[in-house]
Amino acid sequence: MEQEQHHPAAASGIPSQIALEDDDEGISLGEIIGITLEYRWLIAALTLVALIIGLFVVVVSRPIYRADGLIQVEEKTSGMGSLKALQPLLGDDTTVSAELEILASRMVLGRVVDRLKLDIVAAPRTMPVIGNAVARRYVGSEPNDAVLGFSSYAWGGETIQVDSLDVPKPYLDEPLLLIAGEAGAFTVVNDDDEVVLQGTTGVRASDKGFSIFIAQLKARPGTRFRLMKQSSESAIDDLRKQYSVKERGKKSGILELALLGRDANQIAAVLDEILNTYVRQNVERRSAEAEKTLKFLDSQLPALKVQVDAAEAAYNDYRRTRGSLDLTLETQGLLKSVVDIEDGALKLKQEREELRQRFTPEHPTLQAVDAKLARLNERRKQFEGEVSRLPDTQQTVLRLARDVEVSTKLYTELLNTAQQLKVSKAGTVGDVRIIDSAAVSSTPVGAKPIAILAIAALLGLLASLVAIWFLRALRVVVEDPETIEARLGLPVYASIPHSTAELALSRKLKTGQGAGELLAISQPEDDAVESLRSLRTTLHFAMLDSRQNSLLITGSSPGLGKSFISKNLGAVLAQAGKRIVIVDADLRRGHINKEFGVGRVTGISEYIAGQATLTDIVKPTQIPNLSIVTTGQIPPNPSELLMHQRFETLLAELGQLFDTIIVDAPPVLAVSDAAIIGRLVGATLIVARAGKHPIQELEQAVKRLNQAGVQVKGFVFNDLNTERQRYRYGYKGYVYRYSYKN
Template structure:
């Protein structure tokens, strides 16, 4: 006890890991942070790769430019504001939704495609990924020199202009390859690499139902271009993908149009032509309506003129035959009424004919007109009865005057309407107009390079966390010693934290250098402090045992049982106990390396009876600590361990030493540990954090129990204490004292 107090006064660190029996409810933030910190290098690597990909994305991706413009859609349209009465003849008011459909229709976009030849797609053949980026940054007038001698690819400054291209129907939307030659020559091949035709700049070339006219080539000989002749449907669909039109504000009548693409000049040209084509078709449609109405009126005017002339001639002839006749006031009143009724009847008949083009006779609007016509005919009959009461001469004059009046009125109205339509047709401007012409933004639209890199980093972080989560989900391994105690019902006597110093020492030993013990070279290491705690536990565990030997084994290789055996022996020796380490792993034992001893003359030779006990007990550099090596690796390890002389070896060593530490092979690999366990005073199993599922440990315990070996408890090795630091409040606590100068204040 005094010795321990002296060590504490000297500043030796102590570590205590006390596991809590209760888990807090809710979201275990500390556990998540601990898992992330455990895999921090994986997270950092994946995120760094994602950032590099984001940088590459920023460099390789094409900039997208946006051209936009504004159109105003008016509710009504007329050639002149003074001709509002012609609105029924020129059509209904225009709705914005209908105009949006017209803007994106094949009628408008198809005209633009044909005019600008957008159905001929010409692209230089660039080297994958980096080729387009290099070409965009080249500013020379002549073609750029090929990179790495790849002369068949375009590297910037390459120009090909195709003014006409005709292909068979089955070759539409399929790539053709044009290869530039010397002095304006070129060759055109199909998708299979077969030659289609050969030609030169400035002359139409024909071959195999293909025809092409190339007006300009500025490229190195051998440079390839990809040409596609798109069908009308494909060209319109491609233009629609980049073109957008929407109303700005609710019922504002202002339509915003935009076009996106990687060529700023082309965007402005195409969008400007779309606007002009749309306005032009609108004006043409309005003008065509007025022209159609005018043509109809011009066919009716000669007939009405003849009827008017005939009525005037008959009226004048009758007056001359009867002498000068004047209508009295009563007759004039009847005449005016008759003329008015006849004009209304003619107008209603025209209205009914127009309605019958859209509706059946049973439609309410048609029936309403029929009812009005019937009432007018009734009034007409009343006027006719009034006329019969007049003298015969007055009746004849009245009828002739009525014909003249009606014919003149109809003819005059149609002449006036025709003149108004001519004026309207000449001044038609449509019901849409361009407010803002197409203009291209000086800066590319879309995400900037910093945003792309930031998004890539975020996606990389999310992906790395997903990988960590998947890795953790697939790994059904033990990370916490409490799981062993709760599910197997066996105590965990010690929890050994991970030691970077031991990793370095083990690496040196594997390289053939002289081995060292962590307990000697780094006695202040946290792992050694935990073994000091195990030393006390072993003292009590062996009090009731029949033997003073401890068997240390595990379920599978690579758990660190040899590390625990040799360093536990050193810790026991440092406390004044005479200890001996027996390397009973007659298959792969290597404890001799850490002590700088030879393997020969050990357990195998003693059991074989070729050497004495004092020949195999070898002293070490650690006072009070001896080692018994494996000896020569035998062909029958299990049979040697079952020999009576091995039991005698343990008995004799037990009489000479205070504590025997037996390092045995893993129980699930071979049965050696079960053979030795029956001869040992206590059996401890080593479990390593994150290396096996609970079922493996359960199977190992059962294997020993079936052989009559009672497992005292576990030593939980290689616990990541850095991760435990973030688990505060979740499943355990970590307390640590750091070494410092005892005189420091």
């Protein structure tokens, strides 16, 4: 049973302005899905392109490896427990923050650069983009053959070892080019292609302030190498960019060193050298501190020795001259107290001298030592008062004995300290140690190939969404029949869905692979044909008050499908038992005759010229009740022919023979033919196509016809994307699909 498709407003009796209200405001999820499906091939294409680019990046990008090592920073202590008393002489405890700065200092990194010659850059020059990828994957003992004839580039297997390179100061950090020759010969040129040096592998070459010694060179003759002598600052800066050091855990004293690079063997060697250089300088620093203190003590010991000998001699001489004198118990107590005060004062003076070399007089530590010295001086004055009350002989003996005791004690202590420092210096091991030597990761660090491809796919998807947004922003075209009704106030009598079957038929006709076929005949259940049946019903009521039984179908511009509507609507009307004639009034490009398999000649042109009768130009088709009138010969003045009285007579005579006349006219805005014909027919319909023109174009077409005295009845909206409408409006989209079901 045939099911008629009606406009929702007409079927329910609801006023059109109410029925056409939007269900919701803004862009809904359904509309987003619909737009995505509409542009699915663009999304797929851009995403595929992004994946291809991502795959190319994975193939050509050079892997980066990471080497790391661990160092422990210990609290600064002496090599033997008995030497803890020397800590004030050896300085404060080591801080981790200070060691972090030392590890990144020029003192350490500069030594590494010098030892490993990192200021010499020598590497094969590869072809941009693909050269590294090819060279990296080459496996062979000899240099690879040139690819695509680019013999100046390295393609894998090339090696160079430059042990020494000196250049004039203006050429520091300036790139040079080394060209390999025959039998180990080479030539060095500058940026201006001037030869600055020539030589042979294994022999030092010098000229014009340049000097180079190449220990090894293996390459095809003509292969070029990048060569550069960096300044110390540049080499250190380049090393710092790939180098990092941090503390593992708060206050753990464990420092982690890491180095990134493309050569796994080289970064391991460089990081090991950094570790060893740091430990070596730490030991040297500790040893230098002990050496400095020992040197000071050695300079003091001889003078103290002389002072001890002089004090003993004076004491012995006085006892010989006075006879044997013994100190009373009271005098011995005073002697011990005075000696202790003198000994303490001397130690504080030494400590103050050490501190003065590091701190200003306002430093709290120095002020505390000065306060202690002041207290000792006060006590000394007290004891001196007690000594002054002793007999003269006891005072002299006490003074001489004091000098002997103080000098001997100080000399002995300094001598012991010197011996301990010698032992400490010999056993200095530093306060840092290597926990883990440099180890290189087995796999490259950074983004993995799968992650790169995933990121590329995501970027491709985002790029496609941006492209869709851009295209949508540029497209100010009509996508929805409701827009026409809202803006122009004219009804849309039918919305014809997009038909893939019609595309196939048109393609066959254009390529000549088959005879002309009508969609209404070959695919009667197609959604587009069902919509034309709905149009048939609507037109029956729309033309009840019309004086003529003729219908003009036109459009605003070419390529909208007006001929498709005309011929298939005619077939649908004929199938309902009506006598239908289709008049091809497009005297410029008319082609309806092709679909019906008849010739163009003997048509409208011949009838208006009086060369044919009505019987001659009305041609039956294979479809019962359907006839056509072709254009005839293409005239040079189509508009003048259509304005001829005989064209009006033609329409009148056809109106007496047929129930409905369908006139297919040229576009309104292109030529004036449609305006001429519109005054002679009962109703005029304009065909609009989804996504082909802005609403202003349709407004202009209606205005053009109105100015010519033609009243536009309404619109037929062609090529509607029902899939998008379905997702945009939900069930509402299904009104465009309702056909046969078994």
